[in-house]
Amino acid sequence: MKKIDYDELFPTIPEEVSRKIDEVVYEHLSEKTIDFSKNKKRPVTRWAVAAAALCLLVPTGVYAAGKAYHAYVVKKDKYEVGINISMGEKQSPSVDEAESGNAGENLQNQQNGIKKNVDANVGYKDLKLNYVPEDLHYNVDGPYGGKYTTNSPSNDRGMTCVFYKIPAEGMDSVIDYTLESETWETKNGNTAIHLTRAKGYNQLWIAFEGTQYAAQIYVNGFSEDEVKLLADGAELIDGTEECANEWREPEKVSVTSSTPEIRLDSGINLAVGDCYVQPLESAEVTLKSVSVQDNFDGITTDSIGRPTDYSEYLSSDGKIRSVRKCVKIGDGKTELDQVVSSEETVLKVVVLELEIKSLSQQVSEYCVSPRLLENNNGIMKQFARTEDNYAYYREFSYEMFGFSTEHETNKNSLVNLQPQENATVRVCFALDEDCFDNAYIQLVAGKNAFVPLKDLK
């Protein structure tokens, strides 16, 4: 008898219905609107994880009655928020405000608001950042192209800015792993929202009041003051063409979709000297050598060929030691990632030398992307990922590093490969010394060609 899967009986809630529910709830809770006239300081609203109450933040600045675009945060779950920018009714100034001595300021705001709304409909707009921390500079191209980094780029400090034009119907961006949200009005009268996150970059959203424009700025390693200055310094300027990206709802990853299973017995094991042909890519890869070393001697580049110094990972005895943590992966909504166990491990470096030959009749490009896989009862999985909800993390990544070649590259791709041309590439992986037995290098991502590492230890 066929078992009925009741969870499959109904389609999931359509986005439109979900959004409508948010709106209705927000509408009923909006009586909690903060009365800025009673707060002489710049309005600041926060919610913290510990706060039990649902906190819906309100549009800033009170001016022209009528519809305009507003930005606010909707707390969707314990660690998930929605950034909502949509058209809504503006509030009229309350009696309190009129009597509070701010009436003149409010009138000015009303006029500014009307003017801004008119401006927003004329011509194109561009984003100008009048403040960027002194130690950050914009990279026009290269591996950090489009990002602001320090002179020594790292994940600890930097920012990336995306300028959006919100569609007429508004937008709702869902952001998980959010610990805290802060909303305030900038000096220019715009709404700024800063999200502090437990995973991924923190985000600063600036919604340009009364317009359909907004900036989403990924910031890491910024002080609170720097975030405030960044938001205050952001302004819209006239552009000669549309500089904003059209906001699109990020594609949802289906929970039922899964990566096709890779089985060890469906692939081939490669030894030194073996050649793997990729007809679709018009290329062949030859495994020229595989070796193991206890240190980083001769390895001075990262995964895309940038100069990197690995000496900090060497311990006093000359071995590569790293802390390996088993982490239970949260959903980012109701639970965060949680360290289940932690242990020190000694790493060895596997060095592969590959020869890539173009079989194309034209000038081509080839992305070098081997991966470290683990044989888990015949199923090949990305290394150290035990189950869907658990993963091992090390200070030193399991990903490819030490990418180097004499050939012209763009990140980890060989570019301008001439027909029949060869290029030699070296790549490395760091592997825990107790994990060699089940470890394989997948020579080409997605392809069933494996280099067993068992005999190398």
Next chain:
Amino acid sequence: MTKEVFGEMILHNKESLYRVARAILQNDEECQDAISEAITKGFEKLHTLKKDEYVKTWLIRILINECYAICRQNKWKYEGEAEIVAEADDYRELYAAINELNEKQRLAIVLHHLEGYSINEIAKMMKTSAGAVKMNLSRGRKALREYLEG
């Protein structure tokens, strides 16, 4: 219960509300109307809620009433357009199967198997007897199996 906690509960249970509405109503637009109306009534009548732990059950009961109200308003419409509606929507096979059930069977299955309510709780929500709920569940499951195996 505060409005904020009530609001948070609603946002946590959007999927449940949709499933219940979808068990009774034919299209998403009507589901949206019924849910919106139920939420509005919920906020208005929140002070009448006696025990906080029953808030979800209480809201679902309001929602069921709203769905039936829409059904009554649109009865004439469904009779003439049922086939068109069914063809227009892109239902999955299983959804097509459950669409074959009558609305009481559908609702009982949603509340019991998807939302985890007990027979007695469902009986209160549907304003019927526990025996009637059991019968609807039993007949609904049987009909689903026959449809899926057929």
